[in-house]
Amino acid sequence: MIRFECDYTQGAHPLIMERLLETNLEQTCGYGEDDYCKHAAELIKEACANDNIDVHFLVGGTQTNATVISSVLKGYQGAVCADTGHINVHETGAVEATGHKVLALPNIDGKINAKMVEDYVSGHYNDVTASHMVQPGMVYISLPTESGTMYSKKEIMDIYDVCRKYDMCFFIDGARLGYGLTSEINDISLNDLCKYSDIFYIGGTKVGALFGEAVIISNDAYKKDFRYNIKRHGGLLAKGRLLGIQFETLFTDDLYFRISKNAIDMAMKLKKAFTDMGYELFADSYTNQQFVYLDDSKAEQLSKKYTFSFWGEYNGKKAYRFCTSWATTNTQIEQLINDLK
Amino acid sequence: MIRFECDYTQGAHPLIMERLLETNLEQTCGYGEDDYCKHAAELIKEACANDNIDVHFLVGGTQTNATVISSVLKGYQGAVCADTGHINVHETGAVEATGHKVLALPNIDGKINAKMVEDYVSGHYNDVTASHMVQPGMVYISLPTESGTMYSKKEIMDIYDVCRKYDMCFFIDGARLGYGLTSEINDISLNDLCKYSDIFYIGGTKVGALFGEAVIISNDAYKKDFRYNIKRHGGLLAKGRLLGIQFETLFTDDLYFRISKNAIDMAMKLKKAFTDMGYELFADSYTNQQFVYLDDSKAEQLSKKYTFSFWGEYNGKKAYRFCTSWATTNTQIEQLINDLK
Amino acid sequence: MIRFECDYTQGAHPLIMERLLETNLEQTCGYGEDDYCKHAAELIKEACANDNIDVHFLVGGTQTNATVISSVLKGYQGAVCADTGHINVHETGAVEATGHKVLALPNIDGKINAKMVEDYVSGHYNDVTASHMVQPGMVYISLPTESGTMYSKKEIMDIYDVCRKYDMCFFIDGARLGYGLTSEINDISLNDLCKYSDIFYIGGTKVGALFGEAVIISNDAYKKDFRYNIKRHGGLLAKGRLLGIQFETLFTDDLYFRISKNAIDMAMKLKKAFTDMGYELFADSYTNQQFVYLDDSKAEQLSKKYTFSFWGEYNGKKAYRFCTSWATTNTQIEQLINDLK
């Protein structure tokens, strides 16, 4: 069985495993205060070309979202996001568990935009019963989105402006960030993300690490005491160096970008094959998630050799998702393409 | 610098690293539904000699405590524990973050006992204003305790009886369980823990794994939908197999117990050295944490070559903690003993 | 200024004030354990023709919703409701503050129905990633709804059946219950509500009391320790008898229904006037809330003498809400009708 159902079916990039093995019996202090974590943070600051950011390492995405969101919002505030946003759909209410409402707006191709946010937020403040409603305190987007789509730099900047206008935190979930930044249609850099968001994270779990998300806080207002928040959410890994070592490796010699690019190359090859062969795409994705309509017999045939995800039924047609990753091989893709014929 | 400040200064047991490496590029499904996790659960059931338990794998102790406690308690209930209990002291309010009060009783050598619990709980129900107070809904103990002490089987059974009487969940934090079960004064087995508690966990983070805690639910009442709870708390590791592989290795050929025993042997050697050399022990511990009073000059001298923890000042004397672990070597201990002279 | 902006612009029914005055200097115990509360509960049981219910008195609606919902749901569960539901819109996230997601379905005239609930819930359980999503643990409806509409007995029973099928609590927000039960299209009784829901409440705040909501728990599973929940949410009124005295008065000689009927009579008179005069109704309401489209000049003219609520702009037309209440007089309505001409 070849797996395309998600981008975390395998372990870590071999260079990471090698480093974990090399350092395995070294003794270090715990909880991310070791030199590996410090070095990894330095490398990330370099990659961001920004020295004035705080870098924290957490284990997984849901944990990171709940930790960041609850550390930023006041009790009566909620997080504005697309209704397809991961925090709204697939985290078993982890954000609500911290006391905050997710304020879902109808998505357009998995995205929201500055105008939608502006309309929603100004609507809130113009309502005479505003204090009877959850106050929008944050905008949350995923980059790339859960639908494989990307935001342009302009779109990000516009949302950031609305956030400044209404004193909201702009938080970007980068669980698949590598697969966005290396997309051929991308025009955003890590440096831009530091400038045009308050907090974002660089996903490791889906991009070559065993696990791990690197949180970047660029707005000073949110930096203080963040470690308390991590610990309170059970996210302070005892052997924190495991995170440091992994991100150190990912941010040495551009490994993070190089392996992300592999996923994109494989995805684009698959996408081209889909369109060449006349399959109808469900979404026009330039990232590692590809969405296609399949008829039942083809879906059944493929499911004997491949795993992939049923995404929903739209107008009587069934859409499916195929994910590539840092580890997807040319052989795997070609075999799939062959079976698509 | 040789580190005795805690039991998680190093990576994982080499056999675990080997297995992680061997399986690294295999493709599996995520979130702990893979065969490694299933096999690990089977092995743990065998080790517990109990087929009627549910086994779940989480990443760390604080996360596990918050997940279990909030899944068991009703809103208005709290967890009774020793005031030295980890949940009361060192988790940045992770339990309170889920809405529950920690009901701390004064500890005796890090422990509470059935009579203390009975008095407290009956006191609650006998109070005419009971509904104005948090209802005790659970008893939480650590085995071994944060002070290195152990509960006897009889003590555990007695607390369990009080829990049955008042319909409370008995939850045992086994972050260091291996170092308790292999202590020379221990008379409890994994099978006993299944019988005389409702939920307990087998700590991996401190006992040979990179990370990971195996939660054992023996009371049917607490089994349903537990995975929802894990996900809600950000504890459902995407590459869940990493937990399965680690616990599979730990529960093959008794590795968990064999490496735990090493820590105990090293600790007992150190303890004997302390007493032989006339150092006053702060606590009479038979587990991997050893507590001793040191004068300032000795403490300062040692701190140049070793890390260890200041534990508190009592009657003008300063107590320190030295932890051994699965990875502590004879050489390390002998060097320390030499420097204690 | 004559107020139609809501149904709580005035104090309490004069008979209630009279009783509060008569009993003012009596000494009783606190927290609702006095004889007035007991008697009020008895009278409500009689009105419900059901002896096997628990009756609790709380102060306000948002407090009641949060208390009931958080006492019923497990952590990972949410409450299914119409997107127009009060808990979803106008409670500043009071439900989320207790850790639970509100699972909003698109409303039809302020309502949801059994099929919508069934589809949503079965969809949840059929999803392979169900444990990554909030589990529907309750259905919440308002009776009458925030849009003035009513559920029929058949509709209530059908939703109740779905709740039984999926082990969900069916909770009915009766903040305006009197104005529903006395509507000319109503076919539901208090006795029915005991049979076909698990918990509901009889609103006092909007129906003749200074404040107060009477919660009726008919499902034994939710009765235990409910007072702890009330206290935990700050809803246990010290001078609890104030609630008992008010509900005792409301449920003596059918006062609750008689004064509710007044609001309905006034509302129907207003509705008839609207349609007779050619105003377009925004909703076909048979309860005390009437919704009508007004052009800007008429709205402005009326706003000089009356208060009423802007409800939203639909297809370029502006809708407004006018509320009658137990205290609305014929004179007030006739004056308004006159000014509508």
Added chain:
Amino acid sequence: MIRFECDYTQGAHPLIMERLLETNLEQTCGYGEDDYCKHAAELIKEACANDNIDVHFLVGGTQTNATVISSVLKGYQGAVCADTGHINVHETGAVEATGHKVLALPNIDGKINAKMVEDYVSGHYNDVTASHMVQPGMVYISLPTESGTMYSKKEIMDIYDVCRKYDMCFFIDGARLGYGLTSEINDISLNDLCKYSDIFYIGGTKVGALFGEAVIISNDAYKKDFRYNIKRHGGLLAKGRLLGIQFETLFTDDLYFRISKNAIDMAMKLKKAFTDMGYELFADSYTNQQFVYLDDSKAEQLSKKYTFSFWGEYNGKKAYRFCTSWATTNTQIEQLINDLK
């Protein structure tokens, strides 16, 4: 039965009832935005001789504590208080329900002091594992305390200084404030409380109102959006004017202080009788709560005619509490004194 078990056994002061009756059928807007609330706030500002405070009205004490505390603290912070503090003992975990730990210090006669707070807080920040522990973010005291004792102005100022030093909010629970401010040993004014605390409240429930607590926020940092917090906690009374009318009455012609003084006079008369007759006092209280040891036969005899509270058994002696209130009459006290003989 004459009741001394608490200070809320009766309704409201007759002048309040009169005003509620007079205004009963007036129409006003809801949620405390009416003129009565505005006027009441003005009167309170005058009584505080401070114009730069925000005044909000809530219904009850537990609700007020949870609302204030959760609005002030960051997630990882807790409230330092005496272990006898109301929030620690008698609110069914309402503070923990908002996610915050109550950090209880051992009380001295129901009080804590600046040194204890300083030691605790500096201890926190000096601990290398500080981020693993709940950060003290607030100091909470009750004035007078649950034990009837008072803080001097100097003691309040000293705690306030520590709060400034460590950037903590100083919050004073004034559920019985009138009974403290009119005590013969009191040297604090409302104006002082504005100066030397960040938030405090003036209790109405126990001091002449049917219900109601007036929250005074003097620190600008805590003023913004407070109404959102009230609504989120279910504390925004629909007919908010009921609170305004009551506090307007209480702060007209010094009614609040005059009726408080009555409780003190009665309490001092009772205290004198206790000591004159050789009863041993459990606490040397100058407020409306009097604590005395009674032997079993006397306690039993009295319990046939009076209600009073068992407070605890100390060194084999049983202590009881007798509360006077704004409504206690000379006749009641003299009858009790007579029966004490």
